Amino acid sequence: MFMLKAFLLTIIVIIFLVEVVFRIFAKLFPFPAPSLIGTFLDSGFRRVVQPPAKVIERSGIKEGMRVLETGCGSGAFVDHVSRAIGQNGKLYALDISPGMLRRTERKLARLDNIDIKNVELVRSNACDLPFADETFDLIYMVTVLWEIPDRMKALKEAVRILKPGGIFSVTELLMDPHYPLRSTVVRTCCKAGFVTLETFGNFFDYTIRFKKSG
Numbered sequence: 001m002f003m004l005k006a007f008l009l010t011i012i013v014i015i016f017l018v019e020v021v022f023r024i025f026a027k028l029f030p031f032p033a034p035s036l037i038g039t040f041l042d043s044g045f046r047r048v049v050q051p052p053a054k055v056i057e058r059s060g061i062k063e064g065m066r067v068l069e070t071g072c073g074s075g076a077f078v079d080h081v082s083r084a085i086g087q088n089g090k091l092y093a094l095d096i097s098p099g100m101l102r103r104t105e106r107k108l109a110r111l112d113n114i115d116i117k118n119v120e121l122v123r124s125n126a127c128d129l130p131f132a133d134e135t136f137d138l139i140y141m142v143t144v145l146w147e148i149p150d151r152m153k154a155l156k157e158a159v160r161i162l163k164p165g166g167i168f169s170v171t172e173l174l175m176d177p178h179y180p181l182r183s184t185v186v187r188t189c190c191k192a193g194f195v196t197l198e199t200f201g202n203f204f205d206y207t208i209r210f211k212k213s214g
């Protein structure tokens, strides 16, 4: 029993130290997540820790919406959101990394996703979006916003392309080396022109739903 406790404690300490090292590294050398971690992002473990259905519900994603996922990564949420908005909706899955987009493309090409016809992949920087003003009903970001060095610029772009009253949702997970505190996200997003509608979850895993003000 003592050995088991010592083993578990060692694992927890190692995870903690790795997390701290990653955080320091991410702060010193900001760069987008390498596509290699796409395997973890779209894994069974991730779906247990951060179930897509929960993110969809908290974000306020509904049937028929025109939606943008900024920083879609390897597509962990793309298939779920595509089905949630249905054939009357449209999802643009955007990422700066060609490697991540290739992963999402491969996922969508799988036989179990043959029904998905409402997704368009876009390679772009969140700070300079290739969309007209007031295009989207909803924009969501999962473990992305604090990875963008000029996040205020990315937020202003989100404000620009959202329809009046459109929804912007930010989801974060403590495991992510870029994890920001909830209060920091609220302060930054409100400064960019959003109004907080509702917050969900806890310290480890939260979603904040905002509305475009004005």
Ligand SMILES: C[S@@+](CC[C@H](N)C(=O)[O-])C[C@H]1O[C@@H](n2cnc3c(N)ncnc32)[C@H](O)[C@@H]1O
Binding pocket: 032, 033, 041, 042, 070, 071, 072, 073, 074, 075, 076, 077, 094, 095, 096, 097, 100, 124, 125, 126, 127, 141, 142, 143, 144, 147, 148, 176
């Ligand atoms: C930690 S991953 C999260 C991916 C996905 N949202 C998920 O939760 O599985 C962050 C993603 O944001 C993308 N990203 C980082 N900076 C970006 C930027 N300026 N514009 C667009 N995407 C960006 C990265 O390429 C990466 O795919």
